[in-house]
Amino acid sequence: MIEVANVTKTYHAGRPNAYTAVDGVSLAVERGKLTVLKGPSGSGKTTLLSLVGCMARPSSGRIHLRGVRTAGLPVPEADGALEITSLPERFLTEIRRATFGFIFQHFNLIKGVSTLENVMLPAYPLGGDPAALRRRAGELLERFGLSRHAREPIDRLSGGEMQRVAIARALVNDPAVIIADEPTAHLDSHLSEAFMALMGTFKEGGRTLLIASHDPLVYDSPLVDATHELRDGRLCAKAPA
Amino acid sequence: MIQQPGVLALLAASALVAAFLALAAGFGLRILRRWDLRSGSDLQLALERETYLVSTLVAFALAAEVVSLFLFVFTADGLHGRFAGAMCAAGTLNAAPGGYATLLLKVADCLLAGVWLVLNHADTRGYDYPLIRVKYALLLVLAPLVWVEAFLAFRYFTGLKAEVITSCCGSLFSQGQGGLAGDLAAWPERTAMAVLAAVLAALFVAGGVFLRTRRGAYAFGLLSGLAFLAGAGSLVSFVSVYIYELPTHHCPFCFIQAEYGHVGYLLYGTLLGGGIAGLGTGALTPFRHRASLAAALPALQRRLVLAALLCFGLFALVVAYRVGTSSLRLGP
Numbered sequence: 001m002i003e004v005a006n007v008t009k010t011y012h013a014g015r016p017n018a019y020t021a022v023d024g025v026s027l028a029v030e031r032g033k034l035t036v037l038k039g040p041s042g043s044g045k046t047t048l049l050s051l052v053g054c055m056a057r058p059s060s061g062r063i064h065l066r067g068v069r070t071a072g073l074p075v076p077e078a079d080g081a082l083e084i085t086s087l088p089e090r091f092l093t094e095i096r097r098a099t100f101g102f103i104f105q106h107f108n109l110i111k112g113v114s115t116l117e118n119v120m121l122p123a124y125p126l127g128g129d130p131a132a133l134r135r136r137a138g139e140l141l142e143r144f145g146l147s148r149h150a151r152e153p154i155d156r157l158s159g160g161e162m163q164r165v166a167i168a169r170a171l172v173n174d175p176a177v178i179i180a181d182e183p184t185a186h187l188d189s190h191l192s193e194a195f196m197a198l199m200g201t202f203k204e205g206g207r208t209l210l211i212a213s214h215d216p217l218v219y220d221s222p223l224v225d226a227t228h229e230l231r232d233g234r235l236c237a238k239a240p241a
Numbered sequence: 242m243i244q245q246p247g248v249l250a251l252l253a254a255s256a257l258v259a260a261f262l263a264l265a266a267g268f269g270l271r272i273l274r275r276w277d278l279r280s281g282s283d284l285q286l287a288l289e290r291e292t293y294l295v296s297t298l299v300a301f302a303l304a305a306e307v308v309s310l311f312l313f314v315f316t317a318d319g320l321h322g323r324f325a326g327a328m329c330a331a332g333t334l335n336a337a338p339g340g341y342a343t344l345l346l347k348v349a350d351c352l353l354a355g356v357w358l359v360l361n362h363a364d365t366r367g368y369d370y371p372l373i374r375v376k377y378a379l380l381l382v383l384a385p386l387v388w389v390e391a392f393l394a395f396r397y398f399t400g401l402k403a404e405v406i407t408s409c410c411g412s413l414f415s416q417g418q419g420g421l422a423g424d425l426a427a428w429p430e431r432t433a434m435a436v437l438a439a440v441l442a443a444l445f446v447a448g449g450v451f452l453r454t455r456r457g458a459y460a461f462g463l464l465s466g467l468a469f470l471a472g473a474g475s476l477v478s479f480v481s482v483y484i485y486e487l488p489t490h491h492c493p494f495c496f497i498q499a500e501y502g503h504v505g506y507l508l509y510g511t512l513l514g515g516g517i518a519g520l521g522t523g524a525l526t527p528f529r530h531r532a533s534l535a536a537a538l539p540a541l542q543r544r545l546v547l548a549a550l551l552c553f554g555l556f557a558l559v560v561a562y563r564v565g566t567s568s569l570r571l572g573p
Contacts, residue, residue: 005281006281007281008283013283057286058281059287060282060283060285060286062281086278086286086289086369086370087368088293088365088367088368088370089293091368
């Protein structure tokens with residue numbers, strides 16, 4: 001599904017404060033599997049997630065997606081792979097919206113806006129029917145037991161509730177891939193286990209999951225299909241879970 | 242040099258456009274030599290990122306270049322009161338060396354700049370930078386022309402002295418004057434009308450054929466270029482005399498003045514717009530089979546053809562109206 005080929009990301013390249021966050025990483029993420037990037041803080045997990053999720057561009061190397069079809073973007077290569085790192089921004093935006101759902105470490109929910117609207121936000125640029133979108137967002141909130149908070153400002157919710165809103169938001173565009181960055185960092189063990197159980201249902205539903213975490217509750221979970229360990233921006237181990 | 246706001250704005254714009262294009266030309270050379278989309282090298286990825294910035298800057302610079310053509314004519318017209326003998330921009334442009342050379346080069350640069358903007362727009366519609374080499378190669382042709390234009394403009398404006406006695410447009414654009422202006426003025430009215438009508442008719446037929454069958458884009462581009470030239474020539478040859486209602490006055494500048502409702506700006510604007518859209522249609526045609534442009538190019542070419550037809554059609558209507566409503570009637 002996702003092939004990362006010799007990717008390097010250097011911030012402030014060519015300056016005295018140059019910092020290489022990801023250094024020559026190659027790995028593959030299989031379709032319908034749960035893959036975990038593990039490693040300590042500063043090991044490059046978040047940077048690699050942002051590169052895979054088309055939120056940043058690498059300094060060198062390429063990333064290929066397979067089986068992705070977006071409007072106006074035919075698959076140009078004979079093997080069905082789409083090279084995404086060279087794509088102009090407008091195409092990258094299209095892929096980011098249609099293919100990936102993001103769950104951020106700090107949730108990145110919009111304060112002062114209602115729970116329902118937070119879930120609807122990623123779908124606004126697609127320009128679909130507002131009533132259908134509202135209905136879809138409402139169904140997601142109901143699925144996560146948050147219907148009673150739909151009209152409430154997001155900042156009144158607890159940490160666990162906010163994370164479920166973030167998950168609902170990640171699903172609103174029905175993405176093929178869910179990317180989660182340290183999703184259990186602010187959760188207790190009970191909520192972390194509930195989160196992983198939810199990831200299990202997504203996996204059963206055929207979604208591809210890529211999670212960055214240094215929480216053993218995540219990378220030691222029996223749901224995990226593959227683990228890639230990063231240290232100082234380099235891939236240091238690859239072992240089946 | 243006359244330190245008038247228009248002059249200072251034109252010189253500043255010329256310097257900025259020339260500087261942007263110098264930077265972009267250096268980057269263009271790197272693109273032509275090192276661009277390789279199959280590579281994942283740090284150089285290739287840096288080129289991919291930088292081309293966004295460079296293309297955006299060049300697009301704004303060239304849009305300013307197109308707009309500055311009209312400011313140039315407007316400024317030259319506004320300055321004519323400072324020169325003894327000048328009645329309009331024609332006299333001002335003759336008041337120092339390089340005035341007409343700057344104008345003609347500016348017109349050529351504006352057409353090329355417009356075509357570059359069309360190519361750049363098409364390039365951004367493709368997912369694999371399909372026209373990147375073409376647009377930077379064209380930029381390497383355009384940049385030296387813009388530098389020469391900036392030099393000529395600087396020489397011309399710094400050479401303008403208020404006490405200079407210059408020729409009026411009646412003398413510069415008269416049938417016995419010789420040169421391009423005199424030849425155009427001496428171009429028989431009936432012949433000029435017939436040529437303009439024939440070229441515009443052929444252009445509309447070619448446009449109709451393209452819109453129905455998507456064929457004949459090269460012919461449409463060529464005819465657009467011819468229509469631009471025929472239109473510009475006809476303004477000197479016969480349109481001017483009908484507008485002024487004076488059979489010997491062939492000036493292509495007086496009719497931009499308020500006395501004639503500034504109709505010259507409309508005539509030149511439609512000619513330039515039609516020329517750019519038509520030439521742009523032809524310039525895109527060699528790339529219509531590129532996979533990444535297959536979806537976007539037909540629609541873009543269709544819009545360009547419609548824009549060109551609209552511009553030239555408006556030009557023809559204004560010319561027909563001014564000729565038809567003029568009190569002047571020329572004999573056979």
